[in-house]
Amino acid sequence: MTEYISTQHGNEIVDSLVAVIVSNREYLSEIDGAIGDGDHGINMAKGFTLCADAIKGRNLSLAQAFDALSDALMEGIGGSMGPLYGSLFMGMADSVREHAELDAPRFLAMLKQGLSELQDISSAGVGDKCLMDTLIPAVSAFERALQQGADFSAALAQMSQAAAVGRDATRDLVAKIGRASRLGERSRGVLDAGAVSCCLLLTRLAQSVQQRLQTVTA
Numbered sequence: 001m002t003e004y005i006s007t008q009h010g011n012e013i014v015d016s017l018v019a020v021i022v023s024n025r026e027y028l029s030e031i032d033g034a035i036g037d038g039d040h041g042i043n044m045a046k047g048f049t050l051c052a053d054a055i056k057g058r059n060l061s062l063a064q065a066f067d068a069l070s071d072a073l074m075e076g077i078g079g080s081m082g083p084l085y086g087s088l089f090m091g092m093a094d095s096v097r098e099h100a101e102l103d104a105p106r107f108l109a110m111l112k113q114g115l116s117e118l119q120d121i122s123s124a125g126v127g128d129k130c131l132m133d134t135l136i137p138a139v140s141a142f143e144r145a146l147q148q149g150a151d152f153s154a155a156l157a158q159m160s161q162a163a164a165v166g167r168d169a170t171r172d173l174v175a176k177i178g179r180a181s182r183l184g185e186r187s188r189g190v191l192d193a194g195a196v197s198c199c200l201l202l203t204r205l206a207q208s209v210q211q212r213l214q215t216v217t218a
Helices: 010-023 025-035 040-055 062-076 081-096 104-119 132-147 152-172 179-187 193-211
Strands: 002-006 101-103 214-216
Touching (some): 002 152, 010 025, 010 040, 010 062, 010 193, 025 193, 040 062, 040 081, 062 081, 081 104, 104 132, 132 152, 132 193, 152 193
Antiparallel strands (some): 002 101, 002 214
16 A cells, blocks of 8 residues: 655645744744844744745645745745745745655655755755754655655654754754854754754644545555
8 A cells, every 4th residue: 555645735734834833933032042043933933924824715735835935934034044944845845846646755755855955055964053953864764764665654753753863963063054153162052943943844744744644555
């Protein structure tokens, strides 16, 4: 049997991403305040809320909903996070645009294209104390799970677990990019806000997809 998800759940999936960011607005800004500007949660909530307003009452595919999210983040958030997350969701949208359904390999392709689009504008990687510390291990974990014969549901669980491990790893890292990099060793000992928001998004995405998985006999 093959598990898959219809790409006609765009509004529902993106609305769930909006909800997790908005509900964690204060938490994300509190984390950011330790070594950054303290506005990560405020800015993220602003961009995601703009998206929610833009898609309200519409019936969008996953690609269309990701397009709307990308646009809202790029146009509605100041600083670096708008372009970074905007590029991630733009790449994911482009990957699923021609598909009515996503099985696990296509979902992996979506994750990888989102990551690739993000890497086109950022040279950051694992160990830099940033969202890449969450995103790269999560995508790798999903891919590795499929290579080892896991089904869609189990691969999503592995992705979420790796995202959490990557997020937590940033606590002991020294920031190498962004404003926090000026602090040197003083940036050690706190989580990176971008890594935390990325973990929230990937975990909620996994949950949303899991809830909507369907099976077909091959």
